[in-house]
Amino acid sequence: xxxxxxxxxxxxxxxxxxxxxxxxxxxxxxxxxxxxxxxxxxxxxxxxxxxxxxxxxxxxxxxxxxxxxxxxxxxxxxxxxxxxxxxxxxxxxxxxxxxxxxxxxxxxxxxxxxxxxxxxxxxxxxxxxxxxxxxxxxxxxxxxxxxxxxxxxxxxxxxxxxxxxx
Numbered sequence: 001x002x003x004x005x006x007x008x009x010x011x012x013x014x015x016x017x018x019x020x021x022x023x024x025x026x027x028x029x030x031x032x033x034x035x036x037x038x039x040x041x042x043x044x045x046x047x048x049x050x051x052x053x054x055x056x057x058x059x060x061x062x063x064x065x066x067x068x069x070x071x072x073x074x075x076x077x078x079x080x081x082x083x084x085x086x087x088x089x090x091x092x093x094x095x096x097x098x099x100x101x102x103x104x105x106x107x108x109x110x111x112x113x114x115x116x117x118x119x120x121x122x123x124x125x126x127x128x129x130x131x132x133x134x135x136x137x138x139x140x141x142x143x144x145x146x147x148x149x150x151x152x153x154x155x156x157x158x159x160x161x162x163x164x165x166x
Contacts, residue, residue: 002055010111012034013074013109013110016033017032018031019031019127021127023042027044027150030042030043037057038058039056041054042147042150044158046158047161052153052157056142058142071124074109075110076104079118082099083118100121104124
């Protein structure tokens with residue numbers, strides 16, 4: 001699912017929104033929207049470097065229903081001059097905010113373009129205590145199905161991460 005989302009982002013890096021949070025079981029919920037398309041990814045963090053998860057494409061969900069800020073998600077390049085400017089204003093929150101706003105107004109670039117830059121701004125990613133509560137009631141069944149399937153995977157393959165050591 002993540003590879004598919006990344007492929008679609010690289011095809012068209014404009015108008016993406018990302019919303020993250022945790023469900024009541026402690027699983028991470030990630031909601032990606034792009035124009036009229038949306039995806040939910042539910043993940044469990046196995047260790048600091050590995051996640052396991054499931055995802056589904058959502059129908060009839062648009063970014064407008066999420067109301068998560070004015071700036072779209074994306075990768076934005078930070079050139080050497082701007083990095084120097086950032087280093088000089090680290091102790092001034094007002095100037096840092098101005099630079100961040102200026103960067104967020106820039107057009108997002110693809111991942112291939114991003115690796116050619118010395119640094120990138122990644123985001124914004126909006127966080128919510130329950131990122132899926134803004135969706136339809138019909139989505140509740142899908143969310144429960146993903147949660148149960150992920151619980152089965154975690155219990156089967158990663159039991160050692162949920163059981164206390166004796």
